[in-house]
Amino acid sequence: MNERLREIAREGDQQRRCEEYRAIARDVVKSRAKSNGEEDANEALETFVEHIISEHIPLAISREIIADIARELPTLTSGAHKTIADAILGKIQPRLVSFEEQVGTLREDLAKRYARDAQWTRAAEVLAGIDLDSGVRTLSDAFKLRKCVQIAELYVEGGDLVQADLFISRARLLRASGDADKSLDYQYNSCWAMVLDRKGKFMDASVRYYELCSFDASVLEGHVAEKHSLNEVLTLAMACAVIAPSSAQRHRMLQNLHKDERCAKLPIFSFLEKVYLERLLRVDEVRAFQTFFKPHHLETSADGLSALQRAVIEHNLFSASHVYNNIAFDALGELLGVKSVQAEKMVAKMISESRLSGRIDQVERFVYFDSGAPTVEEEWDKQVVEVSLKLNAIVESLLDGKNSGAVKNLVR
DSSP, X not given: OHHHHHHHHTOSOHHHHHHXXXXXXXXXXXXXXXXXXXXXXXXXXXXXXXXXXSTTSOHHHHHHHHHHHHHHGGGSOHHHHHHHHHHHHHHHGGGGGGGHHHHHHHHHHHHHHHHHTTOHHXXXXXXXXXOTTOSSSOOOHHHHHHHHHHHHHHHHHHTOHHHHHHHHHHHHHXXXXXXXXXXXXXXXXXXXXXXXXXXXXXXXXXXXXXXXTTSOGGGSOHHHHHHSOHHHHHHHHHHHHHHSOOOHHHHHHHHHHHHOHHHHTSTTHXXXXXXXXXXXXXXXXXXXXXXXXXXXXXXXXXXXXXXXXXXXXHHHHHHHHHHOSEEEHHHHHHHHTSOHHHHHHHHHHHHHTTSSOEEEETTTTEEEEOOSSOOHHHHHHHHHXXXXXXXXXXXXXXXXXXXXXXXXXXXX
């Protein structure tokens, strides 16, 4: 191989030299693709790549040969494509500046291959290797935005929320600096909603999902419209609103979704309606609607509860506060379908966060809900204040020397 490459390098006709390099490239790629990792095939590929990207080979030839290889790789098997592309990228790294365009093509095709094999994180890492701040190539903000969104989407699928948040934040800055077409704008907002959803910020995610429904699907590119159908987005908006922590914003969101005629046609609507109307949710009802939630909504956390279970418990607890004036922790736990200790912790958390009005008696192991009506103690305090005010008025009248008739009227 080395001797043959040296002979080609001495060739005076540049076009002929390029054709001979192209023939060798096809041979080494096919040889490596057919082999099972034999050392000879690997060595031949590495030797050829090192030679073709060396400084004594004209860049015009080097770039053309690397581009030919990049176009050939997607036609190979998945394993061969990954191995050869990774090997070329490793060898070409020291001279990356000279081959940025070819490396970009290699990385985009390789990322697609990893994504098809559901290797999401690896696909994101490969795509993130493209230098978007290059001083050699002029890249538009739209191109950078699209790549950042694609990388963020891949990291979300791979479960790396830190990196996903990093790239979607970068995309947000690019989005603010210029206009994007509707398809790209939809893809960006969709990815942002998914990041918020995976991070457990369900209220913000519900708002973003619902905003996506305002896009006109007819003006979007086909693959985007198919990937994010209106019914799927509305279902996600409703699911996230249901499992979001109780708040005034959540109530408004549930109200908007409940009034939306499009939501009324979806199977999950009856579940959302019960939540909006603050009706108690039974275990069998929750189990029947689990299919409308994503896997991460059903994953248990450190407290042994999933996001859906926690939301249902909080909802039933809030609904119970409208039915009961007070209830023992044991009875409350049985009502919520959890242990009494969990019920007590949940009540304490909601009261401390001002999401539930009430007080806890840990000695008697009771929770007293504040219904808004004055308690006996409050009524007694009010009467004491009224009597004290009247008595004080009498004393002041006597000290001021007012007539006895006025004093008698005050006494009455």
